[in-house]
Amino acid sequence: MLSSKSGMRGLWFIMPAVVTLLLLITYPLIYGAYISFFDTNLITKWNFVGLKHYVNIFSNTEFVERILLTLHYTFWVVVGHFVIGTGLALILNMKLKGITVFRVILILPWLFPEVVVGLLWKWLFNPLYGLFNAVLMKVGLIDDPVSWLGDEKTAFAAVIVVSIWKGFPMVMMLLLAGLQSIPEDIYEAARIDGCTRSAAFRYVTLPALMPVMVVTLILDTVWWFKHFTMIWILTQGGPGNATNVVSIDIFKQAFEFFNFGKASAMAILVFFVCWLMGYGYRRLFGNGDD
Amino acid sequence: METTKRKFSIFNMGMYAILIVASCLVLIPALWMVSTSLKSNEEVMISPPKWIPDHPTFESFTRIWKDYPFLDYFLNSVFIVVASTAITIAFAALAGYGASRFKFRGKGTFLSFLLVTQMFPSIMLLIPFYKVLKTFGLIDTHWGLIVVYIAFALPMCTWMMLGFFQGIPKELDEAAMIDGCSQMRTFVQIILPLSLPGIAATAIYSFLMGWNEYMFAFILVTTETMKTLPVGIGQLNGFYRVVWNDMMAASIISSLPLIVLFLFMQKYFISSLTAGAVKQ
Numbered sequence: 001m002l003s004s005k006s007g008m009r010g011l012w013f014i015m016p017a018v019v020t021l022l023l024l025i026t027y028p029l030i031y032g033a034y035i036s037f038f039d040t041n042l043i044t045k046w047n048f049v050g051l052k053h054y055v056n057i058f059s060n061t062e063f064v065e066r067i068l069l070t071l072h073y074t075f076w077v078v079v080g081h082f083v084i085g086t087g088l089a090l091i092l093n094m095k096l097k098g099i100t101v102f103r104v105i106l107i108l109p110w111l112f113p114e115v116v117v118g119l120l121w122k123w124l125f126n127p128l129y130g131l132f133n134a135v136l137m138k139v140g141l142i143d144d145p146v147s148w149l150g151d152e153k154t155a156f157a158a159v160i161v162v163s164i165w166k167g168f169p170m171v172m173m174l175l176l177a178g179l180q181s182i183p184e185d186i187y188e189a190a191r192i193d194g195c196t197r198s199a200a201f202r203y204v205t206l207p208a209l210m211p212v213m214v215v216t217l218i219l220d221t222v223w224w225f226k227h228f229t230m231i232w233i234l235t236q237g238g239p240g241n242a243t244n245v246v247s248i249d250i251f252k253q254a255f256e257f258f259n260f261g262k263a264s265a266m267a268i269l270v271f272f273v274c275w276l277m278g279y280g281y282r283r284l285f286g287n288g289d290d
Numbered sequence: 291m292e293t294t295k296r297k298f299s300i301f302n303m304g305m306y307a308i309l310i311v312a313s314c315l316v317l318i319p320a321l322w323m324v325s326t327s328l329k330s331n332e333e334v335m336i337s338p339p340k341w342i343p344d345h346p347t348f349e350s351f352t353r354i355w356k357d358y359p360f361l362d363y364f365l366n367s368v369f370i371v372v373a374s375t376a377i378t379i380a381f382a383a384l385a386g387y388g389a390s391r392f393k394f395r396g397k398g399t400f401l402s403f404l405l406v407t408q409m410f411p412s413i414m415l416l417i418p419f420y421k422v423l424k425t426f427g428l429i430d431t432h433w434g435l436i437v438v439y440i441a442f443a444l445p446m447c448t449w450m451m452l453g454f455f456q457g458i459p460k461e462l463d464e465a466a467m468i469d470g471c472s473q474m475r476t477f478v479q480i481i482l483p484l485s486l487p488g489i490a491a492t493a494i495y496s497f498l499m500g501w502n503e504y505m506f507a508f509i510l511v512t513t514e515t516m517k518t519l520p521v522g523i524g525q526l527n528g529f530y531r532v533v534w535n536d537m538m539a540a541s542i543i544s545s546l547p548l549i550v551l552f553l554f555m556q557k558y559f560i561s562s563l564t565a566g567a568v569k570q
Contacts, residue, residue, distance in 0.1 A: 010391065010397070011388070014400060016381045017444060017448055021441070021444060024437060024444075032415065032418045107556070108317075109316055113519070113523075113545060118524075119523065120322070123322075123537075128337055129334065129335055131339055137338070222408055222409050229502075251416075254413070268414065271409060
């Protein structure tokens with residue numbers, strides 16, 4: 001390090017960020033935890049109820065069902081992101097001709113605002129005038145128009161497809177960046193040692209990519225576990241409870257039913273689920289150097 | 291030799307085939323958006339739909355500015371996002387530099403905290419923010435949302451800047467300081483100019499985050515003329531008759547700034563993403 005008494009100066013540099021985060025994240029979080037112990041409309045009514053909301057949440061299976069539904073959703077979305085994202089990142093890293101064009105095209109979904117993606121797919125899925133039904137009917141896969149977002153059986157799958165479409169570029173970019181940071185000479189050394197293409201992938205690429213993959217996996221999982229906007233635009237959690245993931249549920253609890261206390265309690269529980277998932281991944285992949 | 295070469299080119303063709311299929315899956319919805327936006331009200335409601343409208347028209351693109359307060363939405367978004375990005379970048383650069391160059395107590399805690407913030411469901415912040423902003427009369431103001439977007443973007447941006455600064459050799463700082471530069475001057479005059487690509491990438495991230503954010507803007511702003519683009523476009527969805535062509539035109543206009551911004555800066559973006567993600 002630069003000098004022995006540089007410690008204090010380091011603190012000065014991070015001070016603005018620390019103060020901002022304390023004021024804008026830590027304080028609201030503590031305040032949110034505080035609200036979760038009250039039965040409140042945030043203005044006039046402040047009745048302390050202790051752990052009542054938490055007991056209430058666990059007194060029936062509703063909340064657990066939401067969490068399971070959200071996990072189910074997150075699982076398929078993340079699997080989709082990784083299968084497509086990893087595949088495309090590997091290809092984009094191959095230095096084929098004209099690759100930049102593909103790279104720009106494939107990043108597009110990430111650049112569209114979530115609201116736009118939600119509306120666009122709602123339009124594509126439109127039962128009467130949507131492109132999706134028109135194509136499927138022309139090909140002969142379906143005979144009559146299907147209301148993809150209006151049917152409990154298909155809405156869940158439809159929401160997953162849209163989420164994969166929107167989110168794979170981020171995984172692709174993170175992994176591509178990871179691939180590009182692997183030095184060329186390692187591959188050269190492997191080739192000289194008689195490594196085949198697939199062996200080089202197995203023994204050079206994969207281990208070198210592992211740290212990026214773990215971080216990407218953690219971030220992608222928690223990001224999509226908490227996802228709200230596109231599902232809100234597409235189905236508002238319906239039909240029935242088919243796409244009622246936990247973010248939507250909390251949002252309705254707070255701003256439709258004005259149960260701010262219960263909503264806060266649910267949000268705190270969701271944080272623990274996210275934290276557990278992050279912890280689990282780290283244990284699983286042995287990335288314990290944090 | 292001949293056969294391996296042939297096998298190789300077949301392999302390459304397979305790769306191109308995958309890229310083309312994937313690109314089509316991305317482009318078809320995007321082009322459908324363009325196609326819809328160029329249709330008249332009557333032509334949108336034709337089944338089966340046509341790819342190329344019979345009478346292409348720009349009336350949706352003129353209508354969104356006339357019939358809806360779209361200009362207000364647009365200007366609100368620009369102001370809020372530019373202000374929050376500027377402040378975020380300033381704080382993130384300072385913090386990233388500090389964390390990359392110094393050892394101090396609590397540094398590990400600080401860095402893990404940045405990652406832990408990603409685990410909070412943002413709705414967990416929405417309720418307290420709603421209450422606090424209400425108390426301070428910041429509901430329906432630009433500053434309310436600016437503050438929120440700083441809070442959202444700062445952790446990831448600090449992380450990205452940290453990764454970037456770690457890639458700049460410390461010897462540079464030392465050389466500058468031996469020549470009599472103060473720490474702050476070294477940072478501003480030597481290191482910052484070298485970090486422009488990293489700053490560009492971080493700015494894109496912050497800009498995107500603010501430009502796209504929907505939930506907070508939806509709750510924290512209620513006056514029509516103070517709304518941001520995502521909320522403004524999103525509520526076209528709620529009217530009893532959905533005007534798809536206007537909605538798609540509005541969607542295109544609101545996506546364009548991001549696409550243009552990205553095309554100019556994409557070179558920097560991918561390499562800087564790594565920096566933050568890899569060298570944690």
